[in-house]
Amino acid sequence: MTDTRNLPRDLAWAQQLQHAAGAVGQQHLDLIIDQTGWHKAFTPILKDFNPPLLWCSLLAGTPHEALGDDAPLLLRLDLQDDAHQQWLEDLIEHFAGEPRLLAMLSPAPFDDLARHLRHCLQITWPDGEGLLRFYDPRLIASVDDMLTSEQKTLFHGQTRMWAWLDRDGQPAWLAGQWSPMRRWPEQLPTLHLDRGQVDRFTSSTEAEAATLAFIFQYGPQGHAREALFKQMRAACWQADVLNLLDQRDREGLVQRYVVHGPGFLQKSPWIGRIALWNAGHLKPGQLWIDLPVEPALRPLPAPPAP
Template sequence: MTTNAKEWLHHLMGEARSAGIDHLDLLLNGAVLPEALLPPLLALSPAPECQWLLEHTPEQALAHQGPVLLRIALGDQAHIAATAHLFTAVYAQFCVLALISRWPFDKLAVQLRGATQATWNKGASSGVLRYYDTRLFRHFCEQLDPEQLAPFHGPVCRWHWIDHDGKKASLCGLDINPQDHSALTGLTLSAAQVQPLHALSAALQWLKKNDCTPAQHGFTSHEALIRCLTGIHLNLSRQQLEKPQHEAFIASALSEFPPLSLTPKKAAL
């Protein structure tokens, strides 16, 4: 097990136990999860509780390519060992959204399943909301309005993931009693909520295509560069520029951030 993966797993276990919780919930992105990793976990006896979140939704046919929720028993060494193996394999692949939750597993699964279902364009469009993709998770949470925050964050004490810089990241939930919640059946998003998410996706695609480092554009982290690129793509969309103008617009916006020097300057004599 790599040091980073081992430290993260121990950190998550400590967080759960500090909250008086004897399990750890893992929301795995089935679209990028290597096929060989899940069967050993599910073959354990007893096996972790498991739910594919796109089951019982309009996307049920694609359920095993979508998010899967597992509950790992912290008192079961076989569960811990299999989780350690999984963490090592996918540590920096944006595959694991971990959460600390007191909710009964079935109720938690219902709530997280409901959050995968979104409508937008005043109800004219619908589809899967990929909040479980940890490249998108923080940005998605920032778009939620007060009425959406409670049902989404209510079941969770704290969310945890690995960010674009390979560092531990986390966000507080609300830790609300499940009896105070009705089941979440979907989220309705406004244009103002959808546009930043489209901009983020475009920013990530641009970054992958151009394969540049944060320092080349004056940033000290991938997270900061991605946030900047998201703002640039949002402005690009608002100005309704034609596609041939996109690269020039992005290059001009990035030119405002001079590259960072990675070589320490010599002290003056």
């Protein structure tokens, strides 16, 4: 196994991806580039890349094709080719600090993988339809958490492993469910989310915004961003359980959850105020009035040394 302890972080992750591919006998690595809002389109670069590589827009041929240069791009790198290996390192370095790259280990033929991922991008819910932004590395774990076991089988079915850099720049991995014995129906079932799944996923996007706002307001203070996000997400889920719709109430719960930990709702004086809320004696926006917030925020535990 390659020793990556003394390598620059970007190069270390590139070598980890190559080693993971080699461990399962793959000579290629698949990447999704999230172009959303990026200042320069990658399509011209991919068209002129030498030696050529397999690539496509994941929105080609879908109702969302008009997004054009904001579309996620799927590309396959040949890990036996020095130029492709170098470009893997260059891409990781190019997007350093940006949540843009999602890597996959997939034994599927490239066209089959692209077709499968395009299908998984298009979802429906009780009152609408749209894109499932699993290609955003910040959301892939939340997508997996939201899906039912049957939906996970479909979603992960062409992939052995997903990989990305988390909010702290550390490698993160998620197992797929690829099986050489699985046979897919000609028409794949639609990924339909119920209201609870939609709420659960929405709380993740809310937590992402809350994490950024918290760090902007208070600074890092020793907080690991990934751990902070998970606390924010748990707090947003708790706000949904309490049916808190007012933004002031939700922000108040999130702030106290981060300061005091998940058990604070079971302690005085908060438990009494929650009882008043559940009994309907408080109006929206009144839940946290006059209740204290610790002025000095306790730092979350620092992440372990790599």
